[in-house]
Amino acid sequence: MKFLRYGPIGAEKPGCLDQDGNIRDLGHLIADFTPETITCDQLAALADRDLADLPIIDPGTRIGACVGAARNFYAVGLNYARHARETNNPEPKEPVLFSKSTSSICGPNDPIILPRGSVKTDWEVELGIIIGRPCSYVTKDEALDYVAGFCTINDVSERAYQIERGGQWIKGKSAPNFGPMGPWLVTTDEVGDPQNLTLTLSVNGETVQNSSTADMIFPVAEIISYMSGFMRLMPGDVIATGTPEGVGMGLSPQRFLKAGDIVELSVEGLGSQRQTVIS
Template identity: 60%
Template sequence: MKLLRYGPLGQEKPGLLDGDGNIRDLSTRVPDLSGEVLSDAGLARLAALDVGTLPIVEGAPRIGACVAGVGKFMAIGLNFSDHAKETGMAEPKEPVLFTKHTSCLSGPNDDVVLPRGSIKADWEVELGVIIGTRAKYVTQAHALDHVAGFCVVNDVSERAFQLESTGQWVKGKSCDTFGPIGPWLVTRDEISDPQALDLWLDVNGERRQRGNTATMIFSVAHIVSYLSNFFTLYPGDVICTGTPPGVGMGMKPQQFLKPGDEMRLGVQGLGEQRQRVVADA
């Protein structure tokens, strides 16, 4: 299934994308795409619905973040071997972990707003993982059993905030609108192998990033298991798993986002995002 949330910011309703590309309203069946709805049992109930009986959502509504009730937005750095190479850094021996505050979450096609003082805003297409059932001390062999599905993430980053002052990466990773996720939560049964997905990103129509999750240093199963050894993962938690080469910081000369730019990005089988870059007021 391809699940989504649609409607004005803060008023999103749950929906389902049918085989003809129509949005079907789920708001009379579930309160939102969160909590128990994301469990195997909850998703099975949605899969058993007669899609043809669900109301079609007319027009072209805004698409919101594809999951609600996100408690944690975790991210893994330097997780593609070819991206680590372009940065000139050694491949990490264990996952490099940082957080993105949940206040940065936004819809897949919402504007990306550059904060005041931003001079090095960058793009990062990533595979997102959405937790469906509580995970604590899980093995790699069972880690994917705790995953509800996958989505596209743009891990927008302000490199000057992230790397050129004191403190943690979180400053450059958590600015408002720096976490577009979606358009869909694609349930894990539709993705036969999360380590065989193409990723790509364009800026102003020019291909900047291309890669495949086969070059991830740490697999999705490894990451979920690893994180669960330090803290409990709960339904709705989101993990972005690293980016392939082609980020602006790695270009020679370096290139960064400016107002008026447009990003378009996608992950195989998970849909596409498109964002316009604007300056904060």
């Protein structure tokens, strides 16, 4: 099942896609997709619902982030082997964890806003995990049972803030609209093997990232198990699982986003995003 949120910024409503690709309104069945409602059990109940009598929404309606009011937005760094090599970093021995501010989350087609003084804003297509059950000390074999679904994420990053300003990476990861998310939350039964998904990203029509989640150093189940040993993951928590090679920082010469650029990205089966860069 593909769930989504639609409508103006700050007033999004819950919906889903039917088999014909129509957006169906779920507003009288659930208030919104938030940490209180994004649970494996709740989504399973909605997936069993007959959609035929639900209102169809105008396909031109804005799509919001597929998770509303997220409490935690985690991320994994250097998690693709070829990406680690392009940035001249060794493969990490354990997952590199950091956070993005939840205020960075925006809709999949909302603009990327260059922060004041930005000179090195970069792109990162990523597979996103959305947790669906309280998760603590789970094994790798159990881990996928705690996933509500997956989504497409652009982990937009200001590299000068991230690397050259000292401290932790969160400063370069958290500006407004640095977390485009969605368009859909896709349940695990539709995704299949999360370690066999194609990820692509283009800038102004030129493909710069084209890889597979098979290149992950730490697969999805291991990430969840590992993190659950340090914190309790909760429904609605979002985890961006790392980006493949082809980021602007790794190109030669390096290339970063400027106002007017168009960024388009997708993760196989999880939907596409399109963002215009503005100052």
